[in-house]
Amino acid sequence: MSWYHLAGKDLISTKDWTKEELEIVLKVTEELKALYYAGVPHHTLKDKTFLMLFFNPSTRTRLSFETAMTQLGGHAQYITGADLRLSLEDKPGAGETVKDTAKVMSRYAHGIGIRLLEDKVSRWGEDTEILYKFAEFADIPVINMASNSWHPCQGLTDIYTIREKLASDLKGVRYTIMWAYSPWARSLGSVQEEMLVAARFGLEVVVAHPKGYELEPEALALAKRYAEGSGGKFEVTSDLDDALKGATIVFPRGWMSLRRYEIGKEAEIKNAEKFKDWKYTRQRQKELGKPGYLMHVMPIDRGHEADPEICDDPELSWMYDQAENRLHVQKAILSLTMGGRPS
């Protein structure tokens, strides 16, 4: 397979792409990052437009995609859900349909990015269904810019960052993804995508959470299957100290329970308070017997999810490198899906 075969592809989750396709993204990222630092222009998407539809706020995703399109010689247009007359309910009188919105967007632009999560939907799965619906009706690639269940650009960025830091052979590298207390009640997208990608690329993935914070069954089954296929490992535990033992990398992140839409946001936040001791502390880092590099997709809830001292430790914290790599990885994703040679 050559890179130009990815033209026109949607990216809702990395699970929809083959490992070979994901490897192409990482390879092209490497090339584009080298050109960027060599000061060589790389206008792979000259005069093309990427429409970014945000239903929820963002720092990294918005800024990195917009910058990416500028560096690729194109343009990114920022739109919020409130700017359109779009209704996500498909019924007379509700508003413009997803179908008509996607069809019209396809007449102006060459790619669509969508962020839809947390309070903007009323149940688990609704966001993903809407993203696939956009993808069905759009004639141009649809890129998930974070949904409740998946965050493919983040997952790809993080495996790129891990390889950049530790080299390509990740055998025996233990990666602990731990639930951490935060009152922010966030989606599962980053955690689930991270888990899938890490298992697929051969890491020893451990997911640790208090009882009640189980991830989606589909994601867990896939992670298990990927680990079996890659020679990695996959384990879920509610014993945090055990999960941290021997961890080369730690990702502390609060996430909502699967009961969130039944019990409501306030109850969800209240329940999480029972687990305030779930935090990546300096003491825990010292005891784990391996570096325990901090990975975090950000925004990080400093003082809740991790000690600020760990966040600011230049030897331990990778989070700003992750944030930068969003730019380089997304330039690859945009170039491959919006450029190339349609089949």
Ligand code: CP
């Ligand atoms: N990691 C991430 O998606 O950050 P933003 O929410 O700021 O875009």
